[in-house]
Amino acid sequence: MSKPRTMFEKIWDSHVVSRNDDGVSVIYIDRHLVHEVTSPQAFEGLRMAKRPVRRPDATLAVVDHNVPTSHDRLKGITDPEAKLQVDTLEKNVAQFGIEYFGMADKRQGIVHVIGPEQGMTQPGMTIVCGDSHTSTHGAFGALAFGIGTSEVEHVLATQTLIQKPAKNMRVLVEGELTPFTTAKDIILAIIGKIGTAGGTGYVIEFAGSAIRSLSMEGRMTVCNMTIEGGARAGLIAPDDTTFEDLRGRPMAPQGADFDKAVAYWRTLVTDDGAVFDKEIRLDAKDIAPQVTWGTSPETVAPITGFVPDPAKIEDQGQREFITRALDYMGLQAGQRLTDVSIDKVFIGSCTNSRIEDLREVAKIAAGRKVAKTVYAMIVPGSGLVKEQAEKEGLDKIFIEAGFDWREAGCSMCLAMNADKLQPGERCASTSNRNFEGRQGRGGRTHLMSPAMAAAAALTGRLTDVRELVK
């Protein structure tokens, strides 16, 4: 009998094109997603070396990072630099024959929302994109990770990458989540436990009954933020939830091919007895709604908690980091988190902008009003998510409550377009990074789930959503 293998090892092994004695391998890449910010230099490299794109049929391009989210955006992008990047992508996809979703296409959206939405993301695949949140696609049992622009060029030219296999980590989350605790709270709690470098060098497989019970949207939220725990890729074993989600999507296998694919996908799960280099366990019932207070996703606490005291941290580097973070965030040690008032709310990003996230927000917002002191925006993950939300009447609930309902894009997650925080402004955000300046220079970000961000919008301060809905 062959040695039991993890899901990561199975996917890796099936993609090795060639391998050196030291383990450095050329691995095949099944799908490549491309966007306007990290691709121009890669296409330029191809042109200079007179190299074609090896598999245009395995490549999909979209604009998301710096497109406006205002309703009049089809009149044209006013920021000349953003416009140049979008125009450059359009020129490149035309020259190299790559399928492209432009701003006028309702399939346009955040690259990690549209891949799964189109059924491009499938179990057992290797998927890359010049964006660190490519880990999102691991929710389908695909080995998916972010790459730099040089590697984007490498994939365009060769459909492969030169890699060394990662180590295996498993995070088990068992039991049932309590009401109003979500996938976002699971992943924030995990990062709080392992730290932002805890997963460096690993691929993390998320398992256990709490993970199994998550919808595909929830699983994507968990895998999306794997990179915030340092691991380039997260994986969740594909199951009937995955297959049912994929059935009938435009780029998924059709007819007899679909059944054949499902039979193959079922073989991908980790074998009994496979060895993980590291294993972490969490009990779902212990996880409360989470909120970050610092400038790294690991600086997280339950909403019932307090801002920590850096003086009590032993490690000097960490103590200085936390001291600086509290100064930047304008918070005091010992402050109750629910006493922190906010100025803006951002609901969106590749972490939390899918239909389930928007339904969650609507549930909290229905019949209530956004606090007068708060500007709150909702940015759907794609044109199709927007269309679905409007079909369900969610947009009316949002607008009635006082939210700004916008067009699809990355928006204030990284603030490359006009959506940004002003210095000192404090934001309740469903995005994935709270680094200094991430949402605008001097801006202060608190990461949380859509339900928690909705609650904060209504009260004007960090709020325990469970108290609000009582």
Next chain:
Amino acid sequence: MQKFDKLTGPAAPLNMVNVDTDAIIPKQFLKTIERTGLGKFLFNDLRFTPDGAEKPDFVLNKPAYRHAQILVAGENFGCGSSREHAPWSLLDFGIRCVIAPSYADIFYNNCFKNGILPLVLPKEQVEELMKDAEAGLELTIDLQKQTVTGGNRKEYKFDIDPFRKKCLLNGLDDIGLTLEKEKTISTFEDAQKTKQPWLYG
């Protein structure tokens, strides 16, 4: 790609942990379609006030480090986004080697594609080199021998993947190397197409 062989010079001490790629190069500078010219934006928010004046306390604004080719930093350097603009801005400023106890994976990888050596040493040794850097002493990095020589002639040995070492020493373009395996890639595709025809629409 520029070769990396041996380097001697002052090292800029950036004694911070978790320096993320948003700090190395903020998002407003990602709207370029070029690889070059980003050095003037390196560490923008740490280095300049909002109106563009230099912050005199920031290490790269101090006379001794304005032309540093080596940067010494804390754990988890380069965490966050995959933006290759981070190594591009370091390189364009003139940094050819970073010394830290650990790096985020994607940043680490991106450095090698640009002729930058992201050198890993144990935390205690990095702290010693940080002191040397703060004292303005010169460090010498020898990639062939895999050594760093500190200000007091103390030698530190570092590990590096042999393939990456070869590429750095010779300035190799790995797309060219991979394309030499074109036949093997085609054979792989043919086999995959038979087993999983749905991948080839």
